[in-house]
Amino acid sequence: MGIHAAISSDPEALPIGSDGRRWYVVHAFTGREKEADAHLRNQGFDTFNPIEIRTVRHARRLVTKSRAFFPGYLFVRIDVDLDRWRSINGTRGVRSLIMQAERPVACPRGLVERLVEAADPDGVIDTRSTLRPGQKVKVKTGPFADLVGTLDRLDNSGRAKVLLEIMSGERAVSMAGHDLEAL
Known part of the structure; x- marks a missing residue:
């Protein structure tokens, strides 16, 4: 699942436009972000589930794994006045949208867009340092x-x-x- 797959329905519309769609935070069950992302995309929602690659020591070996950049969270792009956003709360793998009173709370303008720009085509945000031992x-x-x-x-x-x-x-x-x- 990559960024192009996650935002497949309208890649040209990433910048905030006149269509009224904004990015919102989806609280997913931890470890089930990919499942929630896939089910939301199957319903026609634009999503962004950033991931990071981590190398960890396990049983005296180094193992490289991908994991959610924000464990338990992903982003969905909707227009709360036009889209059927309440169905997001009933999606498999999703706890709920982050809400205030009866409406979802939009992410600050430009925040998710910057994350999308920082990610590679597979949705990976590289957090590894450019520093090297001996430097x-x-x-x-x-x-x-x-x-x-x-x-x-x-x-x-x-x-x-x-x-x-x-x-x-x-x-x-x-x-x-x-x-x-x-x-």
């Missing part, structure tokens, strides 16, 4: 801001281990990977 990095924030070090390790959860020159020696410091920039 020189600069710390952007925190108590070690502006220090330069060598990236020792970056795990799948985004934690980094950096070797910094501190107090006449090289010290290993653990921090969030997004606090680093490549040099």
